[in-house]
Amino acid sequence: MKPIYPILAAALLLGGCATPKIRVPVEANKITYYNPVVATLMDCMPVISFTVPEQHPNNFERYIKVEAFKQGGTHYTVHVTDRTWKDQPVEGEVDVYFCREKAEEKAASSPPVQPQTSASPVYIINNTNNNH
Numbered sequence: 001m002k003p004i005y006p007i008l009a010a011a012l013l014l015g016g017c018a019t020p021k022i023r024v025p026v027e028a029n030k031i032t033y034y035n036p037v038v039a040t041l042m043d044c045m046p047v048i049s050f051t052v053p054e055q056h057p058n059n060f061e062r063y064i065k066v067e068a069f070k071q072g073g074t075h076y077t078v079h080v081t082d083r084t085w086k087d088q089p090v091e092g093e094v095d096v097y098f099c100r101e102k103a104e105e106k107a108a109s110s111p112p113v114q115p116q117t118s119a120s121p122v123y124i125i126n127n128t129n130n131n132h
Contacts, residue, residue: 022062028069034077034097044099047073057088068096075099 038044048071055063068076073096082091 019056019058022059022066024062024065025069028065031065031068031073032075034075034095034099038075038099041102042099043102044075044097047071047096047098049093049095052078052092052094054082054091057084057086057090060089060092064094067094071096073098 032038034044047068050067052060052063052067064076064078068074075097077095077097078089078092079094080089080092083089
């Protein structure tokens, strides 16, 4: 009976977590957390808010990325409502944003830049070989 215990312990250690992992599309991995720096550098608008149902802590961020990707978001914020005893998030409210680079504003007061005129002549060189 005693040889069974080491085999059982090895099976439990090598088996890992029984919770299946949520598959995240490659494009969804580009979705990142929304922070004040993103807010100042990019033009962002809210897309949707949703509730993350209770998840295994390893699937929490994966679930958010997949849902934000489905809704066309690029960034997200999380308001965690429930945590594990190890302080890992398992449930919360999520706000999804679509962000793009800000369009550069042209200064109306500055005159347009004119190309400099050159004092030297411009030569056009023809590199085609017409040896027939």
